[in-house]
Amino acid sequence: MSNAIDPITAQVIRNALSSISDEMALVIMRTAHSAIVRDSMDYSTGLCDREGRVIAHGMTMALHLGSFPDAMQKLVAKTRDKTYPGDIFVFNDPYVAGGMHLPDVYIVKPMFVNDELEGYACTLVHQTDMGGLAPGSTAVYAQEIFQEGVRIPILKLYERGKPNETFFEIMALNNRLPEMVSGDMRSQIAAVTNADRAFVRLLEKYGSDTFRAFVEEMHDTSEAMMREEIARIPDGVYTFTDYVDGLGETPEPIVLQLAIRVAGDELTIDWTGTSGEVRGAINCPIPFTKAAGYMAIKCVLDSDIPNFEGFTRPIKTIAPEGCIVNPRPPAACAARALMGWRMLDALFGALGKILPDNTPAAGEGGVTFPVIAGRHNGAAFVCTETLAGAGGALNWRDGEHGIPNPGGNGTNQPVEMIEAQFPVRVTRYGLVQNSGGPGKYRGAPAFVREYELLADEAGLIMRSDRRRHLPYGVDKGYPGTPSYNILNPGPGQQVLPVMPMLQVPMKKGDIFCHVSAGGAGNGDPLERDPAQVAEDVKLEIVTPDYAAAVYGVIMGPDGGVDLAATDEKRTTLRAARPTDGNPDVTYLSYYLTPLNLGQPVVHDERLFSCSSLAAE
Secondary structure (H helix, E strand, O other), X not given: OOOOOOHHHHHHHHHHHHHHHHHHHHHHHXXXXXHHHHOOOOEEEEEEXXXXXXXXXXXXXXXXXXXXXXXXXXXXXXXXXXXXXXXXXXXXXXXXXXXXXXXXXXXXXEEEEOOEEEEEEEEEEEOOOOXXXXXXXXXXXXXXXXXXXXXXXXXXXXXXXXXXXXXXXXXXXXXXXXHHHHXXXXXXXXXXXXXXXXXXXXXXXXXXXXXXXXXXXXXXXXXXXXXXXXXXXXXXXXXXXXXXOOOXXXXXXEEEEEEEEEEOOEEEEEOOOOOEOOOOOOOOOHHHHHHHHHHHHHHHOOOOOXXXXXXXXXXXXXXXXXXXXXXXXXXXXXXXXXHHHHHHHHHHHHHOOOOHHHOOOOOOOOOEEEEEEEEEOOXXXXXXXXXXXXXXXXXXXXXXXXXXXXXXXXXXXOHHHHHHHOOEEEEEEEEOOOOOOOOOEOOOOOEEEEEEEOOOEEEEEEEOOOOOEOOOOEOXXXXXXXXXXXXXXXXXXEEEOOOOOOXXXXXXXXXXXXXXXXXXXXXXXXXXXXXXXXXXXXXOOOOHHHHHHHHOOOEOOOOOEOHHHHHHHHHHHHHOOOOOOOOOHXXXXXXXXHHOOOOOOOOOHHHOEOOOXXXX
């Protein structure tokens, strides 16, 4: 730090700002009305300086946070000369307000000290419903944004402390769950109000001049630290290609083409060559595209770079207008998060060529987003979740299961909470045996989640991925296992697309089963420690026949490893491997069998693309 502020004071202020942001997150978690906010934690908080630049992040959804800069610059540009103490702003629109999709609603409070604007308290919450053609306002099959719900430009929710009752009335009339949405918005208001009080106390203690000097120093420090990290990377172009399965019954693959260019202490993330926007709701507005890049880079670096917006200065994002990661209005984008998660996969694929020790094989492909919605006992209900928890392996450990995808700190909702709030019974939830990608370090197993409808009827809306284009393995690691959506598993079951382009009708007693993709492996499966395979057999993660066929590990009658038989089996398996460089995907034939789904899901190996499974 310079002489403007001593290092101890700077660290105290930095920690205070982080604490205020985290406290905002806790206020929302404790006061929110909806399960998607309170239990899944699909929201974010942060603080910005008087110029709208990010100076602190809260503890929740990481992939949201890099989108704050675009939104705040829109807000500051429009309102700087029209902002007063007591004002609170609200907006969500991707095309005029820097938003990401309509359910993600920003509520932002300018913070004044001695009548001078000194910063902003920012919250972003996924609202349960914003109107539109589908409950939950996340219809994959929307063709344009006008079908997706209420578009909110930058408006004053409160002006000089007085609420905008017109806004609340319009919102109540234009969504299916007015009390739920109003309650969550008021949680946001409580959070920013609480943050305002704490922020004012902080500045009253240290003074505005000291605080402003600190902010400028920290933006410059964050930039310098990021430039130092980038400068350690050899100059060059690091490319990766991945694929999203596509929409509907006959999906066409969507290409994610990425080039990361490093030149000195600057880095460019270039999505040129990526597929164009689609007539569906998975188009991803540019703020979220930038956010994915910022997050992936910070994930793989060793330095603890402060969460000040200055770190973004050496990073440039290129996404041609009209491609799926920079759509033009009025392209639909309600399900844009799928592209955000999948951009992370591509980013980690490219960054793995630079920092392989810090970069995992692909995981489950981000959160699956099922919505079961209808009416029960005269009232509307929208049961929605963000499901994740099958990570890819690193080159030094197995993939983690049961924890969030790196893009967010969300949680799978507790079964008891779902059953208490919605006419739904969760009939199965657990890990899937013989799933995940084999490797010296294996990918995390897939999970299965199954819902029985208790209401007379409902509609199912689904956003998932990674069935045809499996999670990619690394360094001879095998791809993860595919995801499935199955209605009424058993004889006569219906296998649904990863992203149905219609609302799927359900009636009382119907069961919807989601099997996630399994994380991919890292390293040669035949180099896995036999003792680790034996432990997986003991824990029933894999079966003995799978251990023999895939890892070449033969279990003895006492439950231990028969080392002589294992050596012989591994020699045989090596000799029988394909000569084209692709992995032997016969291990997929073991997948789903332990679920006893009745009529089996047929695995046709020709369906699975292996073109992106290894570093290019």
